[in-house]
Amino acid sequence: MKLFFDDRQTAHAPSRELHNGDWVPYAENIERPRSIVEAFTDWQPVRDFGMAPLLAVHDAYYIAFLERAHRDWIAAGRNGDAIGYTFPIRRRRPLGFGRIDADLGAYSYDAGTPIAAGTWESAYWSAQCALSALDELTGSDARHAFALCRPPGHHAGRDYMGGYCYLNNAAIAAREAHSRGLGPVAILDIDYHHGNGTQDIFYEDRDVFFASIHADPRTDYPFYWGHADERGEGAGEGTTLNLPLPRGTDGQSYAPALDTALAAISDWGAKFLILSFGADTHSSDPISSFALERADYVELAGRIASLGVPTLIVMEGGYAVGDLGKNVAAFLSGFQA
Ligand code: OKP
Ligand code: ZN
Numbered sequence: 001m002k003l004f005f006d007d008r009q010t011a012h013a014p015s016r017e018l019h020n021g022d023w024v025p026y027a028e029n030i031e032r033p034r035s036i037v038e039a040f041t042d043w044q045p046v047r048d049f050g051m052a053p054l055l056a057v058h059d060a061y062y063i064a065f066l067e068r069a070h071r072d073w074i075a076a077g078r079n080g081d082a083i084g085y086t087f088p089i090r091r092r093r094p095l096g097f098g099r100i101d102a103d104l105g106a107y108s109y110d111a112g113t114p115i116a117a118g119t120w121e122s123a124y125w126s127a128q129c130a131l132s133a134l135d136e137l138t139g140s141d142a143r144h145a146f147a148l149c150r151p152p153g154h155h156a157g158r159d160y161m162g163g164y165c166y167l168n169n170a171a172i173a174a175r176e177a178h179s180r181g182l183g184p185v186a187i188l189d190i191d192y193h194h195g196n197g198t199q200d201i202f203y204e205d206r207d208v209f210f211a212s213i214h215a216d217p218r219t220d221y222p223f224y225w226g227h228a229d230e231r232g233e234g235a236g237e238g239t240t241l242n243l244p245l246p247r248g249t250d251g252q253s254y255a256p257a258l259d260t261a262l263a264a265i266s267d268w269g270a271k272f273l274i275l276s277f278g279a280d281t282h283s284s285d286p287i288s289s290f291a292l293e294r295a296d297y298v299e300l301a302g303r304i305a306s307l308g309v310p311t312l313i314v315m316e317g318g319y320a321v322g323d324l325g326k327n328v329a330a331f332l333s334g335f336q337a
Helices: 031-038 060-075 100-106 119-136 169-179 196-201 251-268 294-305 321-336
Strands: 002-004 016-019 022-025 144-147 185-189 208-215 240-245 272-277 311-315
Touching (some): 002 119, 031 321, 060 100, 060 119, 119 144, 119 169, 119 311, 169 185, 169 196, 169 208, 169 272, 169 311, 196 208, 208 251, 240 251, 251 294, 311 321
Parallel strands (some): 002 144, 185 208, 185 272, 272 311
Antiparallel strands (some): 016 022
């Protein structure tokens, strides 16, 4: 399986985040991709597919905001990472005041997603990383490819960032796969956290099926989305499947949910799979509460591979930096078997 990564994905390096009321070091740090890069010898270069595939998912004014936000922050006389403190909820109007704090609130739903000097550069190349791996699966007999996307993407929506995510790499790749005629396309999200941004992008869309297995949002981030009764709307009614699981879920109790998701994807007739993979389901993850072990990853990957459709694996979360490379290697090994 070919693996894709670009060093510009490490330009994004926020220093800290709010956690339980304290400032703590940023968990989505550059040690994460380093740990994964070190676990393999052979990496493919990322190519530049330009802005069009990004604009097929995200609003142009949101992309323009991401590009300029850190400059606006510095121009406003601030230091360090740009972070919002006020978030509009209901009855907001699309007003632009040219004020960085108003923009930061308008384009995010949490305070966990700072914009540093290198954020745009890394988010751009993270999306190109997914597109490069997708390209590997277009018009070739390769069945699997891995995009080491970082920053991750599955919490980012059409016009908002959140949960360490800026551009939705999986959604960008899914739209591009659909336009290339590789579909029907399904996205399976097995990060610990619900992929609310991906769900939102395709919620009323019948072109892309979205299934997610994640910690129950009644106890875990992102709280407001990922509940079992969210099933899509309008033309997308029935094309969203949420399988929330309790804290403490281990490999044995995870497997039946995975089989349910795979059966739904197969029944839907998927011919191409985008897998949003987070290694934060591992027992050692510092911000998550599932209990999967490294051996479980080999097994779960084998079940996914048995679907028998070409699969683009896109990296999402995973914060146990000491184990991360080995856990990802174990997971990817399950596809070769
Ligand atoms: C991103 B991904 C507490 C703030 C909340 C958000 C978690 C985002 C996870 N430090 N953190 O799905 O792995
Ligand atoms: Zn996660």
